[in-house]
Amino acid sequence: MASASSRASAEGKPSFVEESLYEVHRKVHPRAVSGIFATWRWALVWFTQLVYYGLCWLPWNGRQAVLFDLVERKFYIFGMVFWPQDVIFLAILLIISAYSLFLFTAVGGRLWCGYACPQTVYTEIFTWIEQKIEGERNARIKLDAAPMSARKLWLRAAKYGSWILLALWTGFTFVGYFTPIKTVWNSVWSFSLGPWETFWMLFYSAFTYLFAGHMREQVCKHMCPYARFQGVMFDPDTLTITYDTERGEPRGARKKGIDPQSIAKGDCVDCGICVQVCPTGIDIRDGLQYECIGCAACIDACDQVMEKMDYPKGLIRYSTEHAIEKHWGWKEIIGHIVRPRVIIYATILAAICTAFVWGIATKATLRVDVIRDRATLAREVEGGLIENVYRLHVINVSEAPHRYAVSVAGLPGIDMVGDRIIEVPPAGSKSFTVQVRVPAESGKKGSNQIFFDVKSLADEKVAVHEKASFLQP
């Protein structure tokens, strides 16, 4: 915040401007817009929300296809089951997400913010509801200013009511990813939802309602850490939403079809529609600003105006700093995508993705932990044998039940007492005790290395060779 205020004062503006946005907030009423980028944004809204609202209902092998089962501490993602030991995959996934973000941002600016971020997507949906109920931008501004009446009360109730219903459904879906959604559904209708599930459902709903309904662009401007540091991934070859100042200025109103040069003006007719459609309420003609989420609404809006004026489209367009400066076309812009920064991000990303896929593909479907029973150390049993006791924990990570053969090796005359064949259910585990016996003269005094072999009876390749130590007194 200090930097924002000092920047504001450096520009000669009073430093309270930044604060006043948060405290005495000027409400942004974005004007609806249509066009190619609006279509893209809606396509992304549909795609992300079909995945979010729909995926939790998808069955798979008699269970929920995607379920982050916190109680059992297992994450199910289609055919895969992840245990806490697999946390490395989660870490790699986060690194992949981060590098993808770096790469996309370096090439195409804030693509994530403009098209895919949940904040953008839900704001889009909530604004759409608002527009359907209260009307277009001007009607909404008028309604805001109007005194309370029966009509205003009804419109407000309808809007907030619809928002609340959607928010509740979103919160319900959220909980459905952690507790099987059909259970949650039945519990909700029989009023038997657990207190914490209820809490998280309402918590997530309240945040959705607040962020998408009321805070909107303020979340991007004041609360999002990414908005603050995305600038470091930008360079003069990064595609951003750019107003062509050279072509547009000096701006000014004029009649349709007038050649700008004949009135010594630029192409910008100063209609202000680019400002009206902006969900963050900025003027793109002031240049690149951190408040710009790159949604391209102003491009669609300006193109329509240019079309009406019979001027060429693209006064506001996706372009780069260099391209504007040097009057490059798309060919040169594309030619400058490959540059050291992009190559570095792409190489690292490709390497990590390869490692991730390889790791998932070769993920062991069987895990064995051997713990020596420390209470008994070693003892002599009948027949002059020395016995050590171990606890074996066999984890079947696969989706099918497995029978495993357990054996021990590593010392002359070694043998074991206990289950030699064990059955472990799918995505389950079994703990059991094994007594290992060795002749007293076998091995050296002290610690000896031995091995437990656990092999699947169905598939020989599924086997674990686990080290342990045998204590000879």
Add this chain to the structure above:
Amino acid sequence: MLRIIWVLWPSFLVAGVAEVIFFTVIDPQELYLFGEPMHLSKIATYSIGFLGFWAVCAGSSLLTCFLQRSAAEVNKGVGAGSSSEEGCGK
């Protein structure tokens, strides 16, 4: 309002990260409460854990906000008796 968000929001983000890391490494069933094993359900433990992390992180943010007040703001409180308006980060 602004200061409340400055305290609660970053702490919320960091608490989320802390929650994931902590409970990935530690199974709630391995936790002891005043020497007794926990009798709470796992969902309850995760939830209380998150709220606890959030509270601790918010405490840290609050202190940061408090210590970031400039000398002028602190001094103003002594003389004029009102300094609460100007806040964090100034």
